[in-house]
Amino acid sequence: xxxxxxxxxxxxxxxxxxxxxxxxxxxxxxxxxxxxxxxxxxxxxxxxxxxxxxxxxxxxxxxxxxxxxxxxxxxxxxxxxxxxxxxxxxxxxxxxxxxxxxxxxxxxxxxxxxxxxxxxxxxxxxxxxxxxxxxxxxxxxxxxxxxxxxxxxxxxxxxxxxxxxxxxxxxxxxxxxxxxxxxxxxxxxxxxxxxxxxxxxxxxxxxxxxxxxxxxxxxxxxxxxxxxxxxxxxxxxxxxxxxxxxxxxxxxxxxxxxxxxxxxxxxxxxxxxxxxxxxxxxxxxxxxxxxxxxxxxxxxxxxxxxxxxxxxxxxxxxxx
Amino acid sequence: xxxxxxxxxxxxxxxxxxxxxxxxxxxxxxxxxxxxxxxxxxxxxxxxxxxxxxxxxxxxxxxxxxxxxxxxxxxxxxxxxxxxxxxxxxxxxxxxxxxxxxxxxxxxxxxxxxxxxxxxxxxxxxxxxxxxxxxxxxxxxxxxxxxxxxxxxxxxxxxx
Numbered sequence: 001x002x003x004x005x006x007x008x009x010x011x012x013x014x015x016x017x018x019x020x021x022x023x024x025x026x027x028x029x030x031x032x033x034x035x036x037x038x039x040x041x042x043x044x045x046x047x048x049x050x051x052x053x054x055x056x057x058x059x060x061x062x063x064x065x066x067x068x069x070x071x072x073x074x075x076x077x078x079x080x081x082x083x084x085x086x087x088x089x090x091x092x093x094x095x096x097x098x099x100x101x102x103x104x105x106x107x108x109x110x111x112x113x114x115x116x117x118x119x120x121x122x123x124x125x126x127x128x129x130x131x132x133x134x135x136x137x138x139x140x141x142x143x144x145x146x147x148x149x150x151x152x153x154x155x156x157x158x159x160x161x162x163x164x165x166x167x168x169x170x171x172x173x174x175x176x177x178x179x180x181x182x183x184x185x186x187x188x189x190x191x192x193x194x195x196x197x198x199x200x201x202x203x204x205x206x207x208x209x210x211x212x213x214x215x216x217x218x219x220x221x222x223x224x225x226x227x228x229x230x231x232x233x234x235x236x237x238x239x240x241x242x243x244x245x246x247x248x249x250x251x252x253x254x255x256x257x258x259x260x261x262x263x264x265x266x267x268x269x270x271x272x273x274x275x276x277x278x279x280x281x282x283x284x285x286x287x288x289x290x291x292x293x294x295x296x297x298x299x300x301x302x303x304x305x306x307x308x309x310x311x312x313x314x315x316x317x318x319x320x
Numbered sequence: 321x322x323x324x325x326x327x328x329x330x331x332x333x334x335x336x337x338x339x340x341x342x343x344x345x346x347x348x349x350x351x352x353x354x355x356x357x358x359x360x361x362x363x364x365x366x367x368x369x370x371x372x373x374x375x376x377x378x379x380x381x382x383x384x385x386x387x388x389x390x391x392x393x394x395x396x397x398x399x400x401x402x403x404x405x406x407x408x409x410x411x412x413x414x415x416x417x418x419x420x421x422x423x424x425x426x427x428x429x430x431x432x433x434x435x436x437x438x439x440x441x442x443x444x445x446x447x448x449x450x451x452x453x454x455x456x457x458x459x460x461x462x463x464x465x466x467x468x469x470x471x472x473x474x475x476x477x478x479x480x
Contacts, residue, residue, distance in 0.1 A: 083362050131439035135378060139357045141449035147441050155450070161358035167377050191358075252439065286378060291438060293385040300389045304396025312404050
């Protein structure tokens with residue numbers, strides 16, 4: 001309780017003098033107080049510490065309850081019939097997967113560690129990629145990336161087309177029908193609601209507070225700080241425990257770095273995967289293929305000029 | 321037919337292959353550009369045999385980028401061709417200027433898109449929304465003007 005009070009007083013006041021006193025055992029608090037606004041913040045999840053108590057899941061729900069959708073019913077009939085309604089409003093209590101009303105859940109894996117069957121629990125939410133395809137490929141700009149590395153979806157602009165879900169390697173954003181801007185445009189023919197996912201408590205972070213899941217964790221599973229420092233911490237920790245890292249290189253790099261004593265290939269086999277239950281597979285940089293074509297784009301004008309110059313040369317030769 | 325008119329016809333004939341490549345490229349650019357919106361699967365377009373790839377956003381983006389490479393090549397080829405070889409005998413028509421201006425806007429906003437898609441932070445979310453709307457608006461205007469020009473046989477250039 002004493003730690004809780006000092007934590008809050010530090011975070012709310014943002015007093016540098018409180019940092020030394022209050023941050024012992026408070027993951028990442030000092031980083032949030034001092035970090036430059038332009039720096040990407042990453043979180044380190046030491047999954048050895050996670051006991052699967054669900055405090056982070058509850059805190060997430062409590063902190064974000066005002067952001068959850070309140071859809072209008074009945075939903076507009078959508079054409080063609082292939083466009084399916086996605087309604088979680090009567091299943092708000094579901095907490096074993098990602099939904100529009102549950103942006104963080106605990107994944108369970110039973111693995112063998114040195115011959116001992118061990119239960120590992122892993123908090124899963126948006127990875128907040130360094131170059132997030134959900135943001136970069138959103139056709140309307142409804143998904144936004146903040147300079148501190150948070151990617152979030154603006155519920156006032158999102159039309160619920162679910163492209164962000166399709167391009168997300170982990171299928172993180174989840175759709176709720178019957179809410180959002182599409183209702184005011186062509187609800188029967190375009191759009192299908194709003195996509196929801198973890199926004200890493202962007203208002204709290206902007207105010208110098210910790211994201212709710214980090215703040216509430218009794219085991220200090222998560223640490224938040226500038227990405228380069230967090231990566232370094234993750235490497236050091238992985239070396240110390242002879243462990244493994246996930247998220248540092250996935251999809252070109254994310255801002256959610258897991259460190260585990262068990263290989264992620266094994267964890268990936270052991271967890272339940274599926275819709276709303278992201279995998280732990282290795283992920284190549286999904287944005288890289290097209291981005292690599294930029295060299296050809298830079299050379300294209302030169303190629304055009306060269307072709308025309310060739311034509312000019314032949315023309316001049318032919319006509320003396 | 322005057323000498324200049326004959327010359328104009330000759331230039332068009334010479335660049336016939338470039339024109340076909342340009343038209344096919346514009347078709348694929350428009351197809352893959354609209355494919356950045358989640359509409360082809362919903363509206364069964366990607367169910368058409370041979371068009372399944374339209375449902376894959378990474379594929380449509382890649383093809384769109386390839387189209388952009390080709391478009392830039394064609395634009396610079398035609399610009400050089402016009403300024404170095406043809407300018408004295410042919411001139412750009414008013415509909416040609418209009419299409420050229422719209423195309424320039426599309427290319428410019430497209431370049432900004434390409435920059436935006438790298439892991440860098442130059443553009444604000446508001447700017448990105450404006451960029452989305454500008455690129456789409458310019459494309460719609462360009463396609464409408466091009467359709468008008470196709471129906472009423474308006475050419476990009478005419479004899480001086």
